[in-house]
Amino acid sequence: MRRAVERLADRWWYRRRRPPVLLRPLAGLYGAWTAQRLERPEAVPPIPVIVVGNLTAGGSGKTPVVEALVRMLRDEGVAVGVISRGYGGEEPSRPLEVTAEARAVTTGDEALAIHRSTGAPVWVCRDRASALAAAVERGCDVVISDDGLQHTALPRSFELCVIDGRRGFGNGALLPAGPLRQPLSRLRDVDAVLVKAPVVADLPDAFPRFELVPSGWGRVSGAPAEPPPRGDIDAVAGIADPERFFESLTAMGYRPRRHRLADHQAIDRSWLAGLPGPIVVTAKDAARLDGESRRDLFVARVEARLPDSLREMVRAHVREFFHE
The missing domain is CATH 3.40.50.300 (P-loop containing nucleotide triphosphate hydrolases)
Known part of the structure; x- marks a missing residue:
């Protein structure tokens, strides 16, 4: 449900030049309600x-x-x-x-x-x-x-x-x-x-501008890891812009099966166990996983080049x- 709501909001907010008519009065109410925190x-x-x-x-x-x-x-x-x-x-x-x-x-x-x-x-x-x-x-x-x-x-x-x-x-x-x-x-x-x-x-x-650049591979525990072999992988992303993550994996030579989750969404361990693998997640996704759920799960690390x-x-x- 959360993912569906995010997709709807994405279409309203980022793919339409004008905001939905029915929501404009609510935006005015929001501005009035938050007026006290609109200034530094x-x-x-x-x-x-x-x-x-x-x-x-x-x-x-x-x-x-x-x-x-x-x-x-x-x-x-x-x-x-x-x-x-x-x-x-x-x-x-x-x-x-x-x-x-x-x-x-x-x-x-x-x-x-x-x-x-x-x-x-x-x-x-x-x-x-x-x-x-x-x-x-x-x-x-x-x-x-x-x-x-x-x-x-x-x-x-x-x-x-x-x-x-x-x-x-x-x-x-x-x-x-x-x-x-x-x-x-x-x-x-x-x-x-x-x-x-x-x-x-x-x-x-x-x-x-700044860029996010790959900074190595790791395990959910934080331990370093060798990269997964090039080829088909399951890429799991519960972040605001999962497409950027998938594109970066493609640029590294992988063929990701794309699994988009809602931002901050909990990851179901039984669902994760059923994926073919290898599985690649972001560092933020890894933080929502408790322990190593499978040996072929990798964390793709990035860092900001300021x-x-x-x-x-x-x-x-x-x-x-x-x-x-």
Whole structure:
């Protein structure tokens, strides 16, 4: 059912130039209801807080960008922590630190995938300001928030808006008539914009681009693995843009049987066991699998290749924050 709803929304939001007439009044009500969180909050955090978010419902490549920024800052000796709402999990009201043995039904798949990929401390909480406090108490020098542009309770010092270059902003309408959680005017307030390539949507050329590139193969446990043999595979993707994942596997010489799941959808183990295999999943999908269900299951890892301009902007922000 969720997948059917997502397909319907995708058709309404991204394949029609004008939003459905019946949904336009609801978009107006949504805008009025969320008016208090349409502007950037003014509160100043005690340490640099970098929010990596987007304006649209659904994914845009935020999580790989968060992971790339964590690795960049950590390599420069900065103690980095990550905070998240923990979408898809229990979304606790008090900060919960993610461990490698945690389950996605508790922490959410993205938070667990970030921790397993980077080893950085990650806290999930419905109130991200409380998660920030937990990170500060632990001694983090910088905190990166996975999503949160619309979470006005979280003070922040730097905002990065990530845009999916394939889908852009769709029909440009607010939910539910369109994919926007905030109006496009919100872009004027962010510190940086980043577009995930390839770019198909009509977006300004001035927005810098980034790519997701393959970074190796692994097991659900996180252990490295040799790649599956070239040929027919079952590709399983419960992410916002599964077609990009399938296309990347095709470019590597595989012939994927495409299994599209809803974003964050739980993976049925009995269904998975019945696939011919070998099976390839994304890192986010792997976070929703508890243990190795079969020996021919592989995780295709990717990483964000960030433009030098953004990397230097973030470095400069962190330096300047402590000298103001």
